[in-house]
Amino acid sequence: MTRKIGFLGCGQMGQAMIQGMIESRVVEPEQISATALTDETIDFVADEYGISISNDNKKLAATSDILFLAVKPYMYEGVIQEIKSSVTEDTIVVTVAAGITLEKVKQSFDFNVKVIRSMPNTPSLVGAGMSVLCPNDFVTEEELAVVKELFESFGESEVIGEQHMDAIPAISGSSPAYVYMFIEAMADAAVQQGLPRDKAYKLAAQSVQGAAKMVLETGKHPGELKDIVCTPGGTTIEAVNMLEQTGMRSSVIQSMNAATARAKELSKGKK
Ligand SMILES: NC(=O)C1=CN([C@@H]2O[C@H](COP(=O)(O)OP(=O)(O)OC[C@H]3O[C@@H](n4cnc5c(N)ncnc54)[C@H](O)[C@@H]3O)[C@@H](O)[C@H]2O)C=CC1
Numbered sequence: 001m002t003r004k005i006g007f008l009g010c011g012q013m014g015q016a017m018i019q020g021m022i023e024s025r026v027v028e029p030e031q032i033s034a035t036a037l038t039d040e041t042i043d044f045v046a047d048e049y050g051i052s053i054s055n056d057n058k059k060l061a062a063t064s065d066i067l068f069l070a071v072k073p074y075m076y077e078g079v080i081q082e083i084k085s086s087v088t089e090d091t092i093v094v095t096v097a098a099g100i101t102l103e104k105v106k107q108s109f110d111f112n113v114k115v116i117r118s119m120p121n122t123p124s125l126v127g128a129g130m131s132v133l134c135p136n137d138f139v140t141e142e143e144l145a146v147v148k149e150l151f152e153s154f155g156e157s158e159v160i161g162e163q164h165m166d167a168i169p170a171i172s173g174s175s176p177a178y179v180y181m182f183i184e185a186m187a188d189a190a191v192q193q194g195l196p197r198d199k200a201y202k203l204a205a206q207s208v209q210g211a212a213k214m215v216l217e218t219g220k221h222p223g224e225l226k227d228i229v230c231t232p233g234g235t236t237i238e239a240v241n242m243l244e245q246t247g248m249r250s251s252v253i254q255s256m257n258a259a260t261a262r263a264k265e266l267s268k269g270k271k
């Protein structure tokens, strides 16, 4: 991969992708440039990742072949107005934002701009990301393949139709947060029983990772895998029964529906 990659906005998600890309060695730090608002972030990112970083968005846009917009959704309009004269029909713009539609981005640029709407997640930082991509009509198959390769440098990726994009934050963009809460809660319960906290986090996190790997690698239904853990008359079925009584499944479904409702609000331009 020899293309020049730009990150306009270098917060939590931008840095996770930058770190994942560099760590994978699919791109060299010299290929990546970024912008940030504050000197503090500029100094930190330059030191931490060894990439070139400034506060000049127009220059970044003019010199990037693939330009990631990693700012918050409500900042898109302002940022696009700032850079649109520096972006050409050859630039591939990659949006990284809940609720920003392909049509909205094209309208803001006001020309046939190549756009790939993406929804990554922060485990990209450790090469275990899950990203979903959706290109507009001006992106060629070859260009999509190049960008997909970039996303796969820090995890897995899937291409889907835009009608599903508002549902993606809930299932993969935001979901690491709920899993951290689950891990924290399990650790708290273990600490209540007297386990040291550091051991409790390790046991909970490794079990979550192992369970996820079982789903991905055995191809078995999650329900079947759960049944295998439930020894008749044993401990697991007691916990499963209590999770059902306290509404765990319903809580997860309602929470994810709330995340999707927020994505739909953002796509209607609500701040
Ligand atoms: N945090 C996450 O887990 C995920 C975030 N996203 C998306 O990533 C985007 C960024 O979110 P976060 O990284 O969480 O927020 P953040 O607040 O950590 O990062 C945003 C960064 O943009 C910078 N920025 C703001 N205006 C700028 C400008 N005019 N020029 C240059 N830089 C500017 C800010 O200084 C900040 O560092 C959002 O659109 C969000 O939907 C998507 C998937 C997961």
Ligand SMILES: O=C(O)[C@@H]1CCC=N1
Residues within 6 Å of the ligand: 097, 098, 169, 173, 174
């Ligand atoms: O919370 C958010 O809006 C972003 C999108 C998915 C994860 N973080």
